[in-house]
Amino acid sequence: xxxxxxxxxxxxxxxxxxxxxxxxxxxxxxxxxxxxxxxxxxxxxxxxxxxxxxxxxxxxxxxxxxxxxxxxxxxxxxxxx
Numbered sequence: 001x002x003x004x005x006x007x008x009x010x011x012x013x014x015x016x017x018x019x020x021x022x023x024x025x026x027x028x029x030x031x032x033x034x035x036x037x038x039x040x041x042x043x044x045x046x047x048x049x050x051x052x053x054x055x056x057x058x059x060x061x062x063x064x065x066x067x068x069x070x071x072x073x074x075x076x077x078x079x080x081x
Contacts, residue, residue: 035067036077 033040054061
């Protein structure tokens, strides 16, 4: 199970045809549902750390327009960690 989560814009997810997973809730507060594959993972980062990564990797992105994806899906989308 992946321990790192990555933010991903809803627009990109919709463009990839996986928008049906956007509103799937996390199972418990310290877990998240990957917006790409739909699997549930334990959070490896705090919400603040994930927000900082979003700002660093995608400057100017609006956090409210983003979802989290697991490390494997992030890599599959063509990004490097």
